[in-house]
Amino acid sequence: DVVMTQSPLSLPVTLGQPASISCTSSQSLVHRDGNTYLSWFQQRPGQSPRRLIYRVSNRDSGVPDRFSGSGSGTDFSLTISRVEAEDVGVYYCFQGTHWPALAFGGGTKVEIK
Amino acid sequence: QVQLVQSGGALVKPGESLRLSCAISGFTFSGSFMSWIRQTPGKGLEWISYISESGDKIWYADSVKGRFTISRDNGKNSLYLQMNSLRAEDTAMYYCARPRFSSIDYWGQGTLVTVSS
Numbered sequence: 001d002v003v004m005t006q007s008p009l010s011l012p013v014t015l016g017q018p019a020s021i022s023c024t025s026s027q028s029l030v031h032r033d034g035n036t037y038l039s040w041f042q043q044r045p046g047q048s049p050r051r052l053i054y055r056v057s058n059r060d061s062g063v064p065d066r067f068s069g070s071g072s073g074t075d076f077s078l079t080i081s082r083v084e085a086e087d088v089g090v091y092y093c094f095q096g097t098h099w100p101a102l103a104f105g106g107g108t109k110v111e112i113k
Numbered sequence: 114q115v116q117l118v119q120s121g122g123a124l125v126k127p128g129e130s131l132r133l134s135c136a137i138s139g140f141t142f143s144g145s146f147m148s149w150i151r152q153t154p155g156k157g158l159e160w161i162s163y164i165s166e167s168g169d170k171i172w173y174a175d176s177v178k179g180r181f182t183i184s185r186d187n188g189k190n191s192l193y194l195q196m197n198s199l200r201a202e203d204t205a206m207y208y209c210a211r212p213r214f215s216s217i218d219y220w221g222q223g224t225l226v227t228v229s230s
Binding site for chain 2 (some may be wrong): 012031037039042048049050054055079083092096097099100101102103104105106107
């Protein structure tokens with residue numbers, strides 16, 4: 001099964017400063033159809049996860065443009081260009097390429113310094 | 114407006130059973146794969162089961178295989194998870210969710226299952 005590894009575990013950030021989260025997969029996430037099925041989810045305290053990014057770099061409707069995703073193969077990142085207070089929460093990467101055992105990363109907790 | 118409304122979570126003893134439900138509205142349930150995902154402080158988010166639109170394709174993670182059964186009623190727009198022989202390590206928040214185009218676009222609000230004597 002594919003293992004998703006995120007770093008750092010915890011990310012204290014100053015308001016208005018950038019933040020970046022890394023996600024590495026144990027196998028390439030390039031599907032035989034040519035797409036790379038790597039998504040990012042945000043989970044605010046007390047809420048269900050909410051998708052921010054799908055297929056590496058596509059933002060969901062309503063997601064602020066300060067969130068961006070990048071990467072290829074086995075290495076991916078989520079960047080918040082200028083962190084706001086509402087961005088506090090835990091962020092997860094997710095691989096949807098290798099069925100049936102889809103997998104999440106362990107999560108990165110973003111908090112304000 | 115899409116809604117996935119979950120119910121059924123409870124405090125149960127080891128070895129007991131529980132049935133979780135997820136009532137869906139706002140999208141074509143009968144045309145959607147559905148899944149169950151659980152979240153524990155120790156293991157994070159774990160994809161544990163999915164079921165195809167008609168129910169002919171079902172998968173379970175090894176951690177729940179043989180004890181949990183996923184099912185659906187397309188006439189009632191509802192998804193279920195029958196959980197038998199529950200263990201302490203099954204203690205988690207359980208989410209129903211819709212996998213779509215190899216991602217997950219909708220989540221339920223979660224229901225807490227606690228297994229403790």
